[in-house]
Amino acid sequence: PPASTNGSSSAPSVPLSPADPAALERVVPEPAGITAAAGTFTLTSATAIHASSGAEPVAADLAAYLKQQTGLAPAVSQSPDAAIQLVLQPSGGDPSLGTEGYTLVIGPSSVKLTAATDAGLFHGVQTVRQLLVGAKLQDGTITDHPRFAYRGVMLDVARHFYSVADVKAYIDAAALYKVNEFHLHLTDDQGWRFAVPGWPKLTSVGAATQVGGGVGGSYSAADLKEIVDYAASRYMTVIPEIDMPGHVGAAVYAYPSLACDGRHHGPVTSVSPAYDSLCTSSESTYRFVDTATKAAADATPGATYLHMGGDEAQALSLTQYNAFVAKTQNLVAGHDRTPIAWAEAGTATLLPQTVLEYWNTAQPQPYVLQAAAKGTKLIMAPGNHAYLDQQPVAGFRVGLHWAGYVPVSKAYDWDPVTVLPGIAPSAVLGVEAPLWSETVKNLADAETLAYPRLPAIAEIGWSAPNTHDWQRFSKRLAAQAPLWDKLGIAYYKSPEVPWG
Numbered sequence: 122p123p124a125s126t127n128g129s130s131s132a133p134s135v136p137l138s139p140a141d142p143a144a145l146e147r148v149v150p151e152p153a154g155i156t157a158a159a160g161t162f163t164l165t166s167a168t169a170i171h172a173s174s175g176a177e178p179v180a181a182d183l184a185a186y187l188k189q190q191t192g193l194a195p196a197v198s199q200s201p202d203a204a205i206q207l208v209l210q211p212s213g214g215d216p217s218l219g220t221e222g223y224t225l226v227i228g229p230s231s232v233k234l235t236a237a238t239d240a241g242l243f244h245g246v247q248t249v250r251q252l253l254v255g256a257k258l259q260d261g262t263i264t265d266h267p268r269f270a271y272r273g274v275m276l277d278v279a280r281h282f283y284s285v286a287d288v289k290a291y292i293d294a295a296a297l298y299k300v301n302e303f304h305l306h307l308t309d310d311q312g313w314r315f316a317v318p319g320w321p322k323l324t325s326v327g328a329a330t331q332v333g334g335g336v337g338g339s340y341s342a343a344d345l346k347e348i349v350d351y352a353a354s355r356y357m358t359v360i361p362e363i364d365m366p367g368h369v370g371a372a373v374y375a376y377p378s379l380a381c382d383g384r385h386h387g388p389v390t391s392v393s394p395a396y397d398s399l400c401t402s403s404e405s406t407y408r409f410v411d412t413a414t415k416a417a418a419d420a421t422p423g424a425t426y427l428h429m430g431g432d433e434a435q436a437l438s439l440t441q442y443n444a445f446v447a448k449t450q451n452l453v454a455g456h457d458r459t460p461i462a463w464a465e466a467g468t469a470t471l472l473p474q475t476v477l478e479y480w481n482t483a484q485p486q487p488y489v490l491q492a493a494a495k496g497t498k499l500i501m502a503p504g505n506h507a508y509l510d511q512q513p514v515a516g517f518r519v520g521l522h523w524a525g526y527v528p529v530s531k532a533y534d535w536d537p538v539t540v541l542p543g544i545a546p547s548a549v550l551g552v553e554a555p556l557w558s559e560t561v562k563n564l565a566d567a568e569t570l571a572y573p574r575l576p577a578i579a580e581i582g583w584s585a586p587n588t589h590d591w592q593r594f595s596k597r598l599a600a601q602a603p604l605w606d607k608l609g610i611a612y613y614k615s616p617e618v619p620w621g
């Protein structure tokens with residue numbers, strides 16, 4: 122008989138046996154509803170995938186993933202009686218599953234995945250990847266949908282530069298956890314990393330180094346297009362960030378006239394910020410900001426958001442800072458993007474649509490509460506839980522610890538609607554896991570900090586709070602390890618997780 126497994130405490134077990142609820146208890150983020158049934162589905166060399174109209178691209182993804190994991194290469198078939206069915210049901214599906222949800226029904230001889238959108242199908246395919254044990258899937262039904270609309274990760278390519286291939290690898294791994302926003306921190310004191318028409322020195326001078334004095338680098342328009350297209354193929358939207366009016370050491374080094382005193386403090390190759398600032402009282406500053414934000418918007422066609430930074434503008438008075446935020450958000454809105462800014466920007470008068478990203482839990486920020494009370498939406502990235510650059514333990518070979526150490530259990534141990542006391546749950550747009558790269562020199566360093574904690578933040582963003590349970594989560598995390606090994610993800614074997 123079918124048995125509900127949500128709420129039970131069962132370890133992931135191999136091999137699969139009839140009606141083994143534990144075999145379905147291996148998905149991160151935890152699905153909304155799971156019901157195990159007797160039996161298993163076995164993939165063979167004869168298994169085919171049929172896609173309903175519009176579902177063909179996700180069917181091709183599924184075929185490629187199945188091949189990667191099993192060695193078997195299921196054909197995407199025209200035949201409607203293929204064993205695996207991907208069904209796009211824009212109106213007829215279950216409306217309670219929203220735009221990103223899906224239903225997965227696994228029986229002894231068939232697998233049927235249904236969703237209202239191709240994003241929903243793609244998320245369902247990630248579930249299938251995680252459920253595979255050898256070539257087998259436990260029978261049962263999963264119905265699933267996200268808790269929050271915004272589930273982001275951020276990569277800082279300014280402190281250390283990452284090749285397009287490395288950025289794609291980072292995106293690819295995050296897709297496994299149903300992340301849907303990829304925030305790219307493109308500029309900072311140590312480097313300006315993307316081309317802006319009419320401002321060639323931003324990249325020829327401003328991108329020529331990084332923390333530690335390495336060669337740095339930058340993305341051409343074609344590079345950014347490659348990243349944006351790749352993210353789209355993983356159902357993620359790229360959010361470009363231009364950090365302003367502080368954290369602009371590289372821009373000021375390239376064009377000293379952007380500073381009021383016409384002087385630069387660069388090149389910046391140290392970790393500590395130089396505290397340069399754009400000249401907030403000069404009209405030419407806003408021509409620069411307009412051109413740079415337009416270039417970032419043009420590089421991300423169809424995107425919703427553009428991040429304008431706004432953190433740690435120590436060189437400015439509050440009046441100067443607030444004036445800059447107010448003007449800049451209008452320029453961003455003028456390029457048809459919803460502005461996002463770090464929480465400090467809450468001191469300014471915000472447009473109704475401007476979103477704040479909450480990160481610094483150490484400072485009381487009454488203005489964030491006031492903005493939220495007036496309707497400002499918040500992205501929750503509390504440094505002491507969600508910052509992937511914070512070391513999991515003292516002495517870890519990479520990372521910082523200004524927000525304290527963040528073991529896996531702490532990355533998991535928070536709720537976005539209560540982490541900032543006093544806000545209404547409806548103010549929370551979602552969560553983000555930023556990876557700042559002052560100490561992160563390459564993809565392997567990045568992965569060591571992100572895994573297994575990125576999946577923890579992704580689960581906080583996706584799963585219903587009533588599924589929250591560290592013991593069960595840690596077992597589901599452990600069940601991910603074989604896939605990470607197969608994909609070559611350099612994860613940290615935290616002693617908190619019961620690896621098999």
Ligand code: TNX
Pocket residue numbers: 432433463480508510521557558559
């Ligand atoms: C604070 S978080 C910063 C970044 C650093 C980060 C290091 C934020 C908005 N500003 O400039 O990279 O700490 O953890």
